Amino acid sequence: MKKYIHYITLLFLASFVWIGCELEDPELGLPPTAEQVTFTYTYDANNPNIVHFKSTAPGFKALWDFGNGTKAEGTEVDGAFPLQGNYTVKLTIYTAGGSATNSQTITIAQTNPTMLNREDYNFLTGGANQLEGKTWVFSPVGPVNFGGEPANGGNNWWSQTLAEQNDCFKDDEYTFSLAGFKFENKSKGAMWGINNGVENQCVPQPATPVASTWNLYEEDGKVMLSVSNSETIAWDDNEGVYEVMELSENRLHIRKVCCGGGGVRNYVLVPKGYTPPVVEKPYKSANLTDNFDEEGNFTWSKDRALFLESFDNPAQIGINTSDKVARYTKPAGQADAFANVFIDLGYRIDLTTRNVIKLKVFMPSFNDYAAMGGAEDWSPVKTLQKQVSVKLQNSLLGGNAWTTQAEVIQKVTQTDQWVELTFDFSSVSARTDFDKIVVQIGGEAHYNPGIFYIDDFRLMP
Template identity: 60%
Template sequence: MKNYISYICLLFLAAFSWTGCEVEDPELAPAPTAEQVTFTMKPTSNPNIITFTSTAPGFKALWDFGDGATGEGTEVTHAYPVKGEYTVKLTIYTAGGSTSSTQKVTIANTNPTMLNREDYNFLTGGANQLEGKTWVIDKQAGGHLGIGPITGTTPEWYQAAPNEKASEGYYDDEMTFKLSNTLSYTYKNNGTTFTNGANAAGIGGVASASDYTVNYVPPANLTWSISEEGTKKFLIISNGGFIGYYTGVSKYEILSLTENEMYLRSGSGANAEHAWYQKLVRKGYTAPVVQKPFKVVDLNDNFDTPGNFTWSIEKALFNESYDNPAPVGINTSAKVARYTKAPGKDNEFANVFIDLGYRIDLSKRHVIKLKVFVPSYNDYVSMAGAEDWAVKTLQKQVSVKLQNSLLGGNAFTTQAEVIQKVTQMDQWVELTFDFSGVSQRTDFDKILVQVGGEGHFNPGIFFLDDFQLMP
C-alpha cells in the first residue's frame, strides 16, 4: 500500500512539479506493553470484597481473579470469602493486540458470614461438617453422563444408560468439597480416570478418537470456588483439577444443586461444539425411583385434525399437514404427513417418536396400525455410505419400536421392534405392528417410527397417515 501511495505522489510530481509528497502508510497501533496494563484495587466496606478498576487504554478488559473466577469490564467487583493471597490478572485488548499484567491481592481474614450460603452448604455440608461432603457419579441414573450441542440445554446427542460405564474406572471416583479456612477439593480416583479421548493428552494420556481409562494421579491442595455470571452459577476447580469425567476443562455450570444431588454441564477443551453433562449424588445416597404412571390409552392421529399426542422429531424432516399425494384407494384424506430422510451420516438414524410421559399397558393395547405411501421415485439402489452392520441402500420398509426413555441414548438395547416391508409402490397400504409378544413388559413409554431403514446415508421421501394404537 505504501509503494502504491508513493507511486501516486510521483505522478503528481511529474504533472504539477510539486516539491514534495510525504504520505505515511497507516499501520496498526502496537500492542500495549505490560507496563501500560495497569489497574487499581480497592476494598469495599467489606474487606473481602474488592473493586478492581482498569487504568489502561483499550476497548476490552478481561479479568482472572486468581480463584478460578473471571470477569469483564473496566470496573468489576469480586468477593473473596476465604483468606489468602490471590494473583489477579488483567488482559487488555487494543487495535494492536492484547497484553496482560498481574498483581497480588491479600485477604487477611476468612469471612464466615460469606460462607454461610445455601449452595456452599449443599456442596460441602456446611461449616460444621469438618470432613466435608463427598460426591460420586449417579451411576444408577440414566443420563449420568451425556453430550449435546454447546448451543443446546440438554444432552440430546447421547445419554449413558445406568451402569453403562462400569468398566471404565468412572464410578469409583470420589470428589470431596470442604468449607473451612480454605475451600478445599479432594479428588480420589484409585489411580485411573475416565477421559474424553480428544482431551486425554491434558492429563498425560494420548489423544484418541474414543474415550478410555487413563492412569492419573490427581494433584494435591486443589481448591474450589463458585462464580456467578448473570443468572448462571459455575463451579470451578483450581490448578487444572476436574470432576469425574475429564474433558479438558475445570469450569462447570451448575444446572441444579440440592442437598443430595448435583447436575453439571461443561465444555470440551478440544471441541468447542460439544457440551458434557454429569449427574452426581452424595456418597451413600440412593435416589428414590419415581415410576411413570401405567396407563391404557388409545392413540390416534389422522393428520387432518390434531391427534391426541405430540410427535417429536429426531433428524427426520416431518410435515404433519401435507397434501395427500394420492387421495385414492384406501386413503382419500386431504392431509397426511410427509416424512423425509435427508442424506448424510448425520441423518442415518432419522426417526419421529412419541414420548408419552407414562408407561404403556400393552396387555390391553398392543397393536399399532398406520398407512404408508412409498414412492417409486426414491433411489433404492445407490449406496451413499453406511455403517458396517447396516443394509447399504434405502429400504422400502417401516419400523416401529417401543422403548424405555429412562435409558436415554441406550434405549435401543432393550427395545421391542417390528419391521414391515412394503412391496406395493405408489399407493397407500396399511401396515399392522403386533406387539403381543411383549405385552407383559411394563417399561415402555416411547413409540418410535422409522421409515427407510437405518445406519445408511441415503435419502428418501415417504408419506404416513392414520396412525393408531388399538386393542
C-alpha cells in the same frame, strides 16, 4: 464550449477524489500497551472481603479475572474473596486498535466464614460441619453418563447406566471440601478419557491426588463448576469446567460440550453411600396425534436422523392431499447407522385401550435401495430398506432400552405414493414400562442414506 467541458471534467475528478477518500479504511489507531491498562480498587467498608474495582484505562470493553476462578465485565465491578490470601487480578481492555492486559495483586487479610455459609457450597461440600469434605460418586441407578449433539441438548440414545460404563469409570470418587476449597480426584488409578490423543481409554492417574481447588461461579447466566490444575471429573481431557444443571443435597448433574465440540456429555453424581430412589413415571392412557399441518400434542426428538416438520407435501395425491408433512432423512455413514426420531413421554403408556399406532409414509423411488454402502459386521441388512419400524421402549434402561423393547416392522412395496401403515401392539398391552416411542425408517445397522416423508401419526383407541 471548451471551458464548459473543462469545468465538468474538474467536477468529475473532484467527485472521484472525494469518493476515493470516503472509501479509504478509517484509521484504527495503535493497539494499547500493558502500561495503559490501569485500575484502582478499594475494600468495602462493611466487608473487606468484597473489593470494588474501577478501570481507569481507555477502551470500549473491560474484562476482569479475579484470580479466584471468577470473572466479570464492565468498567466498575465487584469481586468477592471469602478466603484469606493473595489474588492476582487481571484486567483486559479492548480498543479500536486491539487489546492489552495488566494485573495487580490484592491481599485479603482474613477469611470471612459468613460468606462461606451458602446453600450451594453446603450442598457440594457438606459445609462447615463437615470439614473433611463431601465425596461424590456416579449415580448407581442412572442414567449416569448421557450425551448427544449440542443442538438437542444431549438427549438421545446414548443414555447409559453405571453398569454399562467402563470399569475405570465406575469406581471414580470426587471430594469437595469447604476448607481451602480443596478438590480431590480419587479415581483409584485410572480415569476414562483421552490418552495420548486417543479417545475412550483408561488414563493412568497419579497415586496421590493432584493438589487442586474448586470454584462455583456464574458466567453468561449459567452456574459453572471448575476444578484447577488440569483436574477433571468423569472424563480426563485436562479441561475441568462444567455447567451445573442441578445441585442439591443428594444430586449433582454437570454438563459439558466435549470431544472437539461435537457432542455433549452429562454426568449425574450422588453422595457416596446414598442410593437414590427410582422415581416411576405416572401410568396413563392418552391420544397422540400429529398431522404436521398444525402443532401436534407431543414433541418429536431427533437421534441422528434429520427431521423437518411442516414440510411441503412432495406429492398431494392419493390418500394424502394435505399441505404439510414431515421429511425424514437418514444420513450416510456409520455414525448414523441407527438414526431415528422418537417421542419421550412424561408418563408410562397405558396400552390396554390404545395399542395401535398408524401413520402415512411416502417412499421416493429416487432413493437407492440396492446400494451396498457398508454395514455393521453382524448385520444381515446391507442396503436401504423399504420399511418403517415403530418401537416401544423403557427410557429408564438408557442404552439398554432396546433389550426389552417391543418392535413392529411394516414393509412398503409401493414407491412414489402415500400408503398408510398400522402398527399393532395389542400383544404387549399388559406391559406397563413403556414411556418412549421410536420411529425408524429405512432400516438400521447399515450406512446407506435415504429421504422419506411421513404424515398423520396417531395413537388412538
